[in-house]
Amino acid sequence: MSVGRILPTLQKSGNELSLAGAQRRRLGSVRLKASFEESLAASSLFPLRPTRTEVLQVNVGKKCNQTCRHCHVDAGPDRTEVMPRAVVERCMTILSETDIPTLDITGGAPELHPDFREMVLHARNLGRHVIDRCNLTILLLPNYASLAGFLAEQGVEIISSLPHYRAATTDAQRGKGVFDESVEALQRLNKLGYGDANSGLVLNLVTNPVGAFLPASQESLQRNWKQQLSKRFGIRFNNLYTITNMPISRFLDWLEQTGNLEHYMTRLANAYNPAAAESVMCRNTLSIGWDGTLYDCDFNQMLEMPVDESVGQSVFDFDLSALNKRTIAVGPHCFGCTAGAGSSCGGATI
Amino acid sequence: MGHYYDSKDLPRFAEIGDAAGPLWEKFNDWYGTVFNEGALTKREKALIALAVSHAVQCPYCIDAYSSECLEQGSDPEEMTEAIHVAAAIRGGASLMHGVQMRNKIAELGM
Numbered sequence: 001m002s003v004g005r006i007l008p009t010l011q012k013s014g015n016e017l018s019l020a021g022a023q024r025r026r027l028g029s030v031r032l033k034a035s036f037e038e039s040l041a042a043s044s045l046f047p048l049r050p051t052r053t054e055v056l057q058v059n060v061g062k063k064c065n066q067t068c069r070h071c072h073v074d075a076g077p078d079r080t081e082v083m084p085r086a087v088v089e090r091c092m093t094i095l096s097e098t099d100i101p102t103l104d105i106t107g108g109a110p111e112l113h114p115d116f117r118e119m120v121l122h123a124r125n126l127g128r129h130v131i132d133r134c135n136l137t138i139l140l141l142p143n144y145a146s147l148a149g150f151l152a153e154q155g156v157e158i159i160s161s162l163p164h165y166r167a168a169t170t171d172a173q174r175g176k177g178v179f180d181e182s183v184e185a186l187q188r189l190n191k192l193g194y195g196d197a198n199s200g201l202v203l204n205l206v207t208n209p210v211g212a213f214l215p216a217s218q219e220s221l222q223r224n225w226k227q228q229l230s231k232r233f234g235i236r237f238n239n240l241y242t243i244t245n246m247p248i249s250r251f252l253d254w255l256e257q258t259g260n261l262e263h264y265m266t267r268l269a270n271a272y273n274p275a276a277a278e279s280v281m282c283r284n285t286l287s288i289g290w291d292g293t294l295y296d297c298d299f300n301q302m303l304e305m306p307v308d309e310s311v312g313q314s315v316f317d318f319d320l321s322a323l324n325k326r327t328i329a330v331g332p333h334c335f336g337c338t339a340g341a342g343s344s345c346g347g348a349t350i
Numbered sequence: 351m352g353h354y355y356d357s358k359d360l361p362r363f364a365e366i367g368d369a370a371g372p373l374w375e376k377f378n379d380w381y382g383t384v385f386n387e388g389a390l391t392k393r394e395k396a397l398i399a400l401a402v403s404h405a406v407q408c409p410y411c412i413d414a415y416s417s418e419c420l421e422q423g424s425d426p427e428e429m430t431e432a433i434h435v436a437a438a439i440r441g442g443a444s445l446m447h448g449v450q451m452r453n454k455i456a457e458l459g460m
Contacts, residue, residue, distance in 0.1 A: 164425055166425060166427060168425075168426070168427065169425045169426070169427075207423075209420065209421075210425075211420060213417060213420045213421045214421050215421070215423070216393065216421055216422045216423030217392070217422075217423075220387075220391055220392065220393060220422075220423070221423045224393070224423065
């Protein structure tokens with residue numbers, strides 16, 4: 001791993017924006033032509049309600065071996081939040097007791113959690129689809145040498161960030177040397193069959209814009225990326241997802257530091273798309289925080305905006321039928337999911 | 351008028367339509383169609399526009415098409431190469447006129 005690519009987290013550096021309340025206040029102070037609630041109402045979507053819970057997204061902690069500059073989790077090696085055993089067990093019980101088809105494990109680097117493999121095995125034994133949001137470089141760490149093989153054996157879908165097919169742009173966002181290691185990890189995954197159309201091993205890549213602008217068309221970027229990654233490195237993958245940077249945590253701090261916050265929020269709000277609003281991921285996803293708190297999405301989780309209090313806000317009060325009727329909590333950051341072609345953990349939504 | 355170029359003027363482009371509205375509408379319609387995905391992708395067209403913006407040295411166009419190139423998925427390396435193309439053509443055009451200079455020298459010289 002390259003020296004000097006790890007930055008202190010906002011929390012470690014004592015930055016006020018490491019606090020969720022400070023982030024909410026800063027976002028709320030940006031003047032927009034209409035609030036997110038008003039925009040939803042104009043699209044007959046307010047209050048926003050779930051469709052059907054299809055994804056249980058479990059954030060097992062904030063520890064990570066990288067410190068990407070746009071990270072909405074403020075994850076890094078110095079974070080100590082790790083999902084306790086009792087919460088892990090409760091998450092597995094919830095999976096057993098419901099028919100939620102997909103377990104989506106995220107972090108931090110979720111594989112650093114000591115119970116990661118047990119969660120995967122449990123969900124696969126139940127016949128559920130499992131997604132690992134893998135940062136790729138974790139696969140090269142000596143203690144995780146068997147991880148890629150394990151993921152392949154279990155048929156886990158891998159979703160990995162790679163902002164660009166060139167090193168400079170990728171390293172600018174994810175840290176010096178990350179690109180070269182990511183390429184090596186992708187080549188290893190390809191050798192296991194990941195990214196081959198007929199293997200059943202799905203490898204999807206994610207690109208976030210490296211700066212204060214919206215992502216390009218997912219379809220056109222995917223075409224270009226498949227050509228470039230194949231030509232340059234012989235890498236194959238299934239789909240490219242474009243994800244809009246959320247004005248939360250480290251990206252919010254960067255927007256603030258560079259004087260881009262007002263411009264970026266206005267860009268997101270002006271690009272509000274009612275069709276994207278109809279397809280937002282919080283309508284079919286439930287997000288669980290490292291301490292067992294329930295959220296509408298991973299972004300609300302980082303802003304500490306739990307699910308509506310009337311439906312029980314902890315995994316220990318989990319009631320899926322009540323949750324399926326809840327009102328989804330929204331705020332100005334939600335414009336990030338409804339701008340242009342929409343954005344979700346599965347890429348563009350329209 | 352304190353200065354000629356102001357970035358705040360860029361969003362006011364449509365005010366050109368306040369007079370001679372039908373001409374503006376025709377321009378706007380044609381302009382939009384030009385940049386639609388066609389035989390060239392939107393990304394390629396944005397890179398061409400960026401290069402031309404530098405050739406015609408329009409700060410408004412450079413502002414608009416730097417953003418557009420990023421939003422169409424181009425990176426600084428591609429964008430810089432595009433403006434080198436513009437610069438090469440500008441430089442080449444100057445040098446190519448050197449043949450005219452040489453013709454004149456031949457005409458007048460011994």
